[in-house]
Amino acid sequence: MYKKYTPEQALAAFWQKVDKSPHPQGCWLWTAAVDKDGYGFVKRRGRQDKAHRVSYELANGVHPREMFVLHSCDNPACVNPSHLRLGTPLDNMQDKHRKGRGRYGSGEAHSQCKFSDIQIAEIRRRYAAGGVYYWQLAEEYGTTKAYIGEIVRLEVRK
Numbered sequence: 001m002y003k004k005y006t007p008e009q010a011l012a013a014f015w016q017k018v019d020k021s022p023h024p025q026g027c028w029l030w031t032a033a034v035d036k037d038g039y040g041f042v043k044r045r046g047r048q049d050k051a052h053r054v055s056y057e058l059a060n061g062v063h064p065r066e067m068f069v070l071h072s073c074d075n076p077a078c079v080n081p082s083h084l085r086l087g088t089p090l091d092n093m094q095d096k097h098r099k100g101r102g103r104y105g106s107g108e109a110h111s112q113c114k115f116s117d118i119q120i121a122e123i124r125r126r127y128a129a130g131g132v133y134y135w136q137l138a139e140e141y142g143t144t145k146a147y148i149g150e151i152v153r154l155e156v157r158k
Contacts, residue, residue, distance in 0.1 A: 017031050
């Protein structure tokens with residue numbers, strides 16, 4: 001059986017777990033349980049919810065469950081409502097990519113990257129200078145003509 005709180009008690013219990021002391025970015029840090037990625041979590045209504053989502057909801061009212069609550073400060077433990085905004089799944093992925101986070105990374109940090117940023121720049125420079133074909137670069141770099149074409153056409157990012 002779950003402990004019944006009045007809305008006021010629930011609100012007070014939530015904010016007791018937040019450190020609002022000065023932080024370099026103005027973050028309010030969640031001091032209770034965090035998950036493996038550093039996001040605070042809280043049990044409410046019989047289920048686990050992320051603390052930053054609860055904070056957003058307390059400050060702005062209910063939000064659609066299919067929306068993400070994004071951090072402008074990029075600090076997973078932060079629950080400062082002024083650092084939080086709603087975003088779509090696409091917004092979340094673009095935010096991660098822009099900040100160089102996430103599972104895959106970009107450029108040389110990508111797990112399936114075949115060439116260094118320097119090699120990609122060199123392939124593009126040599127092809128632009130003329131006198132060399134895709135197939136020649138492919139043989140030299142140990143890849144396919146098609147992949148060299150993607151590099152030259154800027155379909156492969158540095």
